[in-house]
Amino acid sequence: MAGATRPGDRPISPFVSIWRWHVTMASSILHRVTGVGLYGGMLLLCGWLMMIAAGPEAYEPFGAFLAGPIGQVGLYLLVACFAYHLANGIRHLVFDTGHGMKPSDAETTAWFAILFAIAAPIGLWALVTFGG
Amino acid sequence: MSKDKSTPLGRVRNHGAAAEGTGHFVGQRVSAIALLFVATWFVLSAALSMDGPTYLAAIDFISQPFNAVGLILLIMVALYHMRLGMGEVVNDYVHKPFAKMALLLLNTLVPLVIAAGAIFAVLLVNFGV
Numbered sequence: 001m002a003g004a005t006r007p008g009d010r011p012i013s014p015f016v017s018i019w020r021w022h023v024t025m026a027s028s029i030l031h032r033v034t035g036v037g038l039y040g041g042m043l044l045l046c047g048w049l050m051m052i053a054a055g056p057e058a059y060e061p062f063g064a065f066l067a068g069p070i071g072q073v074g075l076y077l078l079v080a081c082f083a084y085h086l087a088n089g090i091r092h093l094v095f096d097t098g099h100g101m102k103p104s105d106a107e108t109t110a111w112f113a114i115l116f117a118i119a120a121p122i123g124l125w126a127l128v129t130f131g132g
Numbered sequence: 133m134s135k136d137k138s139t140p141l142g143r144v145r146n147h148g149a150a151a152e153g154t155g156h157f158v159g160q161r162v163s164a165i166a167l168l169f170v171a172t173w174f175v176l177s178a179a180l181s182m183d184g185p186t187y188l189a190a191i192d193f194i195s196q197p198f199n200a201v202g203l204i205l206l207i208m209v210a211l212y213h214m215r216l217g218m219g220e221v222v223n224d225y226v227h228k229p230f231a232k233m234a235l236l237l238l239n240t241l242v243p244l245v246i247a248a249g250a251i252f253a254v255l256l257v258n259f260g261v
Contacts, residue, residue, distance in 0.1 A: 032221060039214045043242075046207065046250035052190045053253035053260070059187050066185035082175055089164050096161065128179050 024103075027110035031088045034081040034117075041078040076121055084117030156216060163213035170206045177202075194257045207250045211243040 051062045065071045091109050094100045100109055136143070177199065182189040193199055218239050226232045 035214070035217045036221065038210075039218055042207075042210050042214055043246060046211075046246045046253075048185075048190070049194070049203070049207075049250045049253040049257075052187065052194065053256040056187045059190075063185050063187060071185070079175060079179075082171065086168065086172065090168070093161065093164065124176070124179055131180070 022107075023110045023114070024106050027088055027091075027113060030084060030114070030117075031092070034085045034088075037078065037081040038085055041081065044074075044078075076125065079121040079124055080117050083120035084113060087113035087116040160213065160216045163209050163216070166205075166209045167213055170202060170209055173202060174206050191257060194254060197258075200254050200258050203254050204251050207247050207254075211247045215239055215243045 048062065048066075051059045066075065088110075091100070091113055094109075095106075100106060178193065182193050194203065219236060222232060222235045222239060226235055
């Protein structure tokens, strides 16, 4: 309307060139990325089971790959993907009940999920290596 | 005419576009809650009880009854959950009708075939010759 005054805090239309990263946005994207990663991880797990059932000779190259540098880094990343998807999945289940949706709460829990995804694989690796 | 006295609008209301309504939503969350337990158990148990990715360690792990049942549950629930999730990703990002249908079809068939193979593999390790 011509001449209408606009309150300063009214939301304005988003504009494609004006935006910044929010941790809640990163957490949403990461949930999808880690989900797709875990899709590959489950295919790998199922492939591993089938190679085991196929016998020691058939499993030999597959086991060597898993024990090698690419396999070990891959398994480490899969644990990180799992830790993230787990923590953020719990966050989304809480969101479904209507709780934790306040921006400051959502940001805090998003950071928690990201930090958990960094800490959990390190913790598991330490437990496996030094836990005896 | 059916004997149902409700109007056509009344019959379709709250059932969603294909009368599926909240099925996808509920299925994804129920499988998510199951995976909180099953997938966490598998990651911890596999990492802590297997001494590297060797053949013998794997046979030891899979041939324990509790682990075999857990693995079969994990395969069924995780493949169901990831099919729902990947279907959402395909629907969001793939817009060409043929590519979309092809990917959705693959997303249904691949987990099904893989699940049958992996469950058979668990059984074979336990009961095979």
